[in-house]
Amino acid sequence: MEAAGSDLGNVTLIFDRGFDGKDNFEMAWKSPLKIVAAVKRNRKTVREVMDSVELEEFQKSYETSYGECYVYEGGKVDIGEHSWRVVLSYHDSTREKVREKMDEQEEEAEEVLTESLNRLERGGPGRPPTENSVREKLEKILGKRYHCLDWSLDPETKKLHWKWSEEWDRKYELAGILPIITDQKDWTPGRVAKTYFQRKDIEDMFHLTKKALIVPVEPPYVKEDHLIRAHLFLIFVGLLCYQHIKRNLPNTMTDADIKSAMKELDMVIATEDGSLQFKLANVNEETRPLLTAMNLEKYLPE
Template sequence: MKRNQVRDLLAKPRTAYRSLYTTEQQETIHGFRSKRRVLGVDGVVVVAFNESARKRQARDYERAKERFLATCQSVAAKMSKPHRGRRSTVQSVTERIEDALPPKWRGAFKYRVGATLDQDPPRFTVTGWVEAKREAELKEGFGKTVVFTDRVDWTDEQIVRTYYARSGMEEEFHILKDVLLMPVMPIFHRRDKRIRVHAFLCVVGLLFYRWIQRRVEEATKERVPIEALASRLDRIQVVALARKGSKKVKVVLQKLSTEERQVVEAMHLARFVPN
């Protein structure tokens, strides 16, 4: 169910929740149920709440917010001054801002790109802000999961446990459909043997991501979705530094964010940097 369909349930105070069970990570899951009729089907809506997940989401949100606003300020500072090189356009400036927009929270992050018409080359104004109302709605839903089912005979714990187990499988199917991450389709092979090898490599890649995910979770005590993990890995880069007048080259990791450093430390990636 969409969050805007159950805003009244998400707004209920913590006193409405009761303890359901404790996960393997020693995180307590709370929840409550409410009868609802959805698309002509009578059933129950169970709202589950995880305080640890709320803290993680709130922390990730604040980091994404800080990154977005910092990007807007950085781009605005650069675009307000004349510079050499390829001429910027509204589209190119917009693309730089879009790269800093987190997909799941983009509804709260807004920006405006404008260009002066009386200057050649044109100067650009970039403004970024956060909608307070939308931000409040997002924060109200942090750590909460809404589940609708017609299995009214199930307990709240059964419903929540089943949903969480199913969401893990759905994540894997979603990854195998991702065009850039681990695509099973399209298959550019005609022979059955090669198709089987292609599918096998995709599954091995998925298992490898799961292994990295488990290592990071053990080190940070936080669950990181595979897509977010892949994004962090993609941002980890090395650079070669050479001093003027010296033939020696020093290879170092680029400046890392807190999230990226957690991955580097959990996987001991620094040992692969030659120095």
């Protein structure tokens, strides 16, 4: 970035939760770059902020095609030796999806427990449920939320008890809420959240490019330096090409529309009077907007 002439003090780097680590945040603090990064919800200082907030304290910030975004200014949290500003944010559609998933998990887990209790009480043929067999089913259903269910099984007395912990209720209440830390002091909470979530647009572009949207740059799993450089160069060229094409197309065309149109195109090369002639085949209603926007009519078949 410095070689390209960038003023690092005016650059903001965005990281997802995979960046969350004491050493990484220490390195980021020393850098002139500004940081916007998601952090794990189970960090003690972050968790304290989340446990103290009420849902009605969130303010609507902006609206997107995938839901309204709400934000909350959480003050400062200590990470390592420094204090970072924390903003809590969620999209209502994402929050609803997480809650629907938790509802499904709760229903499925209680079905397993009820069925196991019924089998214990009625006896009969077949192997009776054991603590291990019930646990395996519950862990598969609940995943990382398994610890939120308190249950016990006593085969001798044929008793099976369970209840959902307060943590389950709190997780349900805080469903979809993401803590974001930053050293941007003057930004509004809405701008912090919007900047973080904009990284999805960049990730989508990389996904499209790696899937051979422009040039075939599927990961070749190379290890030598000059091959890695060549691979990254192709990816970068692909991203530039895609951005150039997308900006010339109508806003009504989605990424999926553009990808589909490119797959439809087929170049036909013929020789006429000793010279090469290039023409495009498979021209239809799907591909024509792409050709028109890029002024490629001269390559259309007569």
